[in-house]
Amino acid sequence: MSRNTQSLWDRPIESTAVSLLEGLATTRAIRRYTDEPIPEAHLRDIMFSATRAPSGSNRQPFRFMVLTDGNRAAQAKEIIAKSAQNIWAEKERNDGYAQGSGADPDSPKSRMARTMRGYVDNFGAVPALILPCMIRYRAPDPMEGASVYPAVQNLLLAARALGYGGVITGFHRPVEQELKTLLSIPEEVFVSCTLTLGKPQGGHGPVRRRPLDEFVFTDTWGLSADWAIDPPGTRFTSAGPPKKTS
Numbered sequence: 001m002s003r004n005t006q007s008l009w010d011r012p013i014e015s016t017a018v019s020l021l022e023g024l025a026t027t028r029a030i031r032r033y034t035d036e037p038i039p040e041a042h043l044r045d046i047m048f049s050a051t052r053a054p055s056g057s058n059r060q061p062f063r064f065m066v067l068t069d070g071n072r073a074a075q076a077k078e079i080i081a082k083s084a085q086n087i088w089a090e091k092e093r094n095d096g097y098a099q100g101s102g103a104d105p106d107s108p109k110s111r112m113a114r115t116m117r118g119y120v121d122n123f124g125a126v127p128a129l130i131l132p133c134m135i136r137y138r139a140p141d142p143m144e145g146a147s148v149y150p151a152v153q154n155l156l157l158a159a160r161a162l163g164y165g166g167v168i169t170g171f172h173r174p175v176e177q178e179l180k181t182l183l184s185i186p187e188e189v190f191v192s193c194t195l196t197l198g199k200p201q202g203g204h205g206p207v208r209r210r211p212l213d214e215f216v217f218t219d220t221w222g223l224s225a226d227w228a229i230d231p232p233g234t235r236f237t238s239a240g241p242p243k244k245t246s
């Protein structure tokens with residue numbers, strides 16, 4: 001078996017090169033992929049890792065529709081591609097991506113808009129489209145996602161460990177019924193998100209988030225824990241919740 005198709009069971013593999021904590025801090029949303037297909041042995045390893053996730057009572061209500069090539073996969077990708085293009089066109093307009101710093105082609109805003117435009121335009125050609133689903137066994141409740149999204153994050157982390165990248169989206173939502181019909185997904189099954197996966201054209205790297213003390217409180221809401229300090233060299237984003245005022 002070539003190195004490229006080695007699995008978790010044929011150690012050592014590339015995954016040993018990234019520690020768990022490093023992987024956690026460097027798994028970015030990857031929206032640009034090479035044309036390389038993902039070997040089935042790698043898909044197996046990624047999906048195995050996904051299915052190791054916890055769920056309430058270990059009920060494991062998650063299922064994954066993994067779509068790579070073939071007619072039905074192409075149709076599903078195309079259905080979501082159209083939805084993605086519509087959603088992005090509306091967001092680009094409504095959020096004024098061409099205005100302000102968006103006029104400067106080198107601004108982060110313009111770069112983001114270009115990445116998103118490329119992503120939705122090429123969505124039909126993503127190497128793997130995955131629809132994480134959940135079998136509903138009771139009326140929808142706020143906790144139900146907690147039995148499927150840990151598996152989704154496991155999936156992304158395993159992909160990262162094997163040299164792939166991906167991103168979660170909600171682009172399936174306007175076309176969920178069409179997808180369910182195409183893929184014979186039962187009525188009681190909820191498509192939790194859309195996930196695309198492939199070999200990154202760019203690289204992974206440290207994600208940027210808000211400072212730790214804005215998220216971690218102790219005793220009183222808003223009171224940061226003294227130890228909630230980011231490691232030296234952490235870089236931040238201005239996106240996210242509003243800054244603390246006191």
Ligand SMILES: Cc1cc2nc3c(=O)[nH]c(=O)nc-3n(C[C@H](O)[C@H](O)[C@H](O)COP(=O)(O)O)c2cc1C
Nearest residue numbers: 027028029030031116119167168169170171207208
């Ligand atoms: C629940 C959820 C929904 C998301 N929906 C979309 C989406 O519809 N389209 C998209 O391009 N990215 C989507 N993302 C990806 C986020 O935009 C991305 O993770 C975030 O901007 C942070 O980027 P980073 O991980 O590269 O730092 C979603 C992520 C999550 C967790």
